[in-house]
Amino acid sequence: xxxxxxxxxxxxxxxxxxxxxxxxxxxxxxxxxxxxxxxxxxxxxxxxxxxxxxxxxxxxxxxxxxxxxxxxxxxxxxxxxxxxxxxxxxxxxxxxxxxxxxxxxxxxxxxxxxxxxxxxxxxxxxxxxxxxxxxxxxxxxxxxxxxxxxxxxxxxxxxxxxxxxxxxxxxxxxxxxxxxxxxxxxxxxxxxxxxxxxxxxxxxxxxxxxxxxxxxxxxxxxxxxxxxxxxxxxxxxxxxxxxxxxxxxxxxxxxxxxxxxxxxxxxxxxxxxx
Amino acid sequence: xxxxxxxxxxxxxxxxxxxxxxxxxxxxxxxxxxxxxxxxxxxxxxxxxxxxxxxxxxxxxxxxxxxxxxxxxxxxxxxxxxxxxxxxxxxxxxxxxxxxxxxxxxxxxxxxxxxxxxxxxxxxxxxxxxxxxxxxxxxxxxxxxxxxxxxxxxxxxxxxxxxxxxxxxxxxxxxxxxxxxxxxxxxxxxxxxxxxxxxxxxxxxxxxxxxxxxxxxxxxxxxxxxxxxxxxxxxxxxxxxxxxxxxxxxxxxxxxxxxx
Ligand SMILES: Nc1ncnc2c1ncn2[C@@H]1O[C@H](COP(=O)(O)OP(=O)(O)OP(=O)(O)O)[C@@H](O)[C@H]1O
Ligand SMILES: [Mg+2]
Numbered sequence: 001x002x003x004x005x006x007x008x009x010x011x012x013x014x015x016x017x018x019x020x021x022x023x024x025x026x027x028x029x030x031x032x033x034x035x036x037x038x039x040x041x042x043x044x045x046x047x048x049x050x051x052x053x054x055x056x057x058x059x060x061x062x063x064x065x066x067x068x069x070x071x072x073x074x075x076x077x078x079x080x081x082x083x084x085x086x087x088x089x090x091x092x093x094x095x096x097x098x099x100x101x102x103x104x105x106x107x108x109x110x111x112x113x114x115x116x117x118x119x120x121x122x123x124x125x126x127x128x129x130x131x132x133x134x135x136x137x138x139x140x141x142x143x144x145x146x147x148x149x150x151x152x153x154x155x156x157x158x159x160x161x162x163x164x165x166x167x168x169x170x171x172x173x174x175x176x177x178x179x180x181x182x183x184x185x186x187x188x189x190x191x192x193x194x195x196x197x198x199x200x201x202x203x204x205x206x207x208x209x210x211x212x213x214x215x216x217x218x219x220x221x222x223x224x225x226x227x228x229x230x231x232x233x234x235x236x237x238x239x240x241x242x243x244x245x246x247x248x249x250x251x252x253x254x255x256x257x258x259x260x261x262x263x264x265x266x267x268x269x270x271x272x273x274x
Numbered sequence: 275x276x277x278x279x280x281x282x283x284x285x286x287x288x289x290x291x292x293x294x295x296x297x298x299x300x301x302x303x304x305x306x307x308x309x310x311x312x313x314x315x316x317x318x319x320x321x322x323x324x325x326x327x328x329x330x331x332x333x334x335x336x337x338x339x340x341x342x343x344x345x346x347x348x349x350x351x352x353x354x355x356x357x358x359x360x361x362x363x364x365x366x367x368x369x370x371x372x373x374x375x376x377x378x379x380x381x382x383x384x385x386x387x388x389x390x391x392x393x394x395x396x397x398x399x400x401x402x403x404x405x406x407x408x409x410x411x412x413x414x415x416x417x418x419x420x421x422x423x424x425x426x427x428x429x430x431x432x433x434x435x436x437x438x439x440x441x442x443x444x445x446x447x448x449x450x451x452x453x454x455x456x457x458x459x460x461x462x463x464x465x466x467x468x469x470x471x472x473x474x475x476x477x478x479x480x481x482x483x484x485x486x487x488x489x490x491x492x493x494x495x496x497x498x499x500x501x502x503x504x505x506x507x508x509x510x511x512x513x514x515x516x517x518x519x520x521x522x523x524x525x526x527x528x529x530x531x532x533x534x
Contacts, residue, residue: 167351167353167355168355168357170325170351171351171355171357171368173325173343174323174325174343174348174349175343175368175369175418176342176343176344176345185368186357189357190359192359265398266358266359266360266398266399266400267358268358268398268399268400
């Protein structure tokens with residue numbers, strides 16, 4: 001009995017700590033900002049061919065120009081909408097099929113070989129077919145992105161379910177959980193950390209494929225800015241678009257991590273100790 | 275009343291883990307199951323809990339045949355097996371979700387108090403010591419008020435001092451509703467401290483070797499002569515079950531002058 005009381009107040013304090021904002025994230029900016037400044041300086045001294053590799057000041061100027069004309073917003077919105085739809089479809093399909101093959105060995109034997117064979121096909125190989133089937137507008141682009149997102153999510157969910165500790169599942173059985181309750185109260189929380197990682201890699205691939213889709217033919221989107229910059233010989237515009245990809249990808253990934261962090265405070269993992 | 279009737283188990287790989295085990299445990303009785311490693315104690319518990327299917331014979335609680343996990347039968351494993359994403363209080367309430375919240379909270383708080391963990395409800399399992407986690411696991415099984423509680427070496431991972439204190443906690447919990455307790459242990463002292471009867475098992479194939487009553491009043495004085503006597507009786511039977519007439523282990527002496 002003596003242990004109670006004195007220690008009970010420690011736990012809530014520990015839980016709070018995760019949400020206290022700290023300037024530690026600024027640390028991650030040191031490398032990219034430092035590199036940009038260094039390049040700007042060396043470019044000023046004419047050490048590089050600034051026409052093909054424009055210094056940050058010119059990239060930002062190009063970005064600013066696109067921003068004030070309103071063009072940037074159009075392109076960013078177009079790209080984000082494609083990623084959103086493609087990611088949504090791919091993640092839902094990957095989650096459902098991964099849950100099915102992960103939790104039923106019959107479904108795994110039936111479906112998984114086919115899906116793995118499809119995965120072996122480089123996704124870009126589908127482009128001509130998608131264009132024939134779905135036309136050159138939004139549907140074929142979204143289909144390509146969804147396909148890219150599908151496989152990492154599918155594999156992640158299937159693997160995570162198959163790896164859930166048998167001993168913990170047995171606790172659920174001992175308390176007579178139904179199949180559905182077992183999925184909701186044991187399997188879902190148990191796979192959550194792996195699932196989030198799968199979604200993050202899915203999102204990364206979503207951005208990869210949106211570029212592919214937009215390069216192959218689009219009248220708007222960040223990928224279009226890339227092609228346009230190449231054809232008109234505007235490397236600053238290309239770099240501006242690349243910068244947008246980096247920032248958008250990073251911010252969305254960060255939002256995903258931030259949004260799911262409260263669900264994972266229970267974790268007893270290596271990462272929280274270093 | 276928990277009854278095992280000519281229970282046998284042959285695993286898929288052909289191992290005969292149990293052969294014709296018959297025993298009865300009266301309501302509220304505490305029985306310790308002891309025996310050498312591999313004599314089928316865990317197997318017996320898994321069959322009694324309905325987590326595993328028998329190859330022959332049957333298990334029943336008050337006439338109800340146990341073929342799958344049953345609300346009247348609780349089980350505590352060798353490891354705590356707490357769900358890491360639930361707090362201590364949520365873990366304890368895991369098996370009583372169907373009860374109204376007020377009743378659930380009351381049971382959880384009372385249970386935490388009884389095992390000396392009052393105020394630990396909001397903690398995560400990773401914030402507990404091994405002994406605390408095992409107390410939570412025991413309480414998780416008990417708050418569902420099973421008629422029969424099965425325990426598989428619940429204290430074996432703990433040091434002797436913690437073990438003795440957890441045995442006292444267990445008796446305190448048992449006092450409240452007096453479930454039937456079937457407890458597997460390797461520890462003769464534990465059997466003598468807790469049980470009304472010690473059932474000694476014999477390996478290859480697993481079967482009952484000897485049934486030893488322990489008629490000592492509770493609370494038991496671990497230093498008393500009678501307690502030592504009970505321990506000696508169990509130990510002698512244990513030796514007999516392993517086929518050693520004398521209790522001295524075989525010594526293999528290194529060849530003299532060995533130089534490696
Ligand atoms: N899943 C399994 N498949 C095949 N054989 C098994 C399985 N589980 C246990 N056995 C075998 O059944 C026998 C009894 O095992 P069991 O785990 O019940 O022993 P135990 O008495 O609990 O031993 P210990 O005291 O070491 O825990 C052993 O010979 C073991 O090898
Ligand atoms: Mg065992």
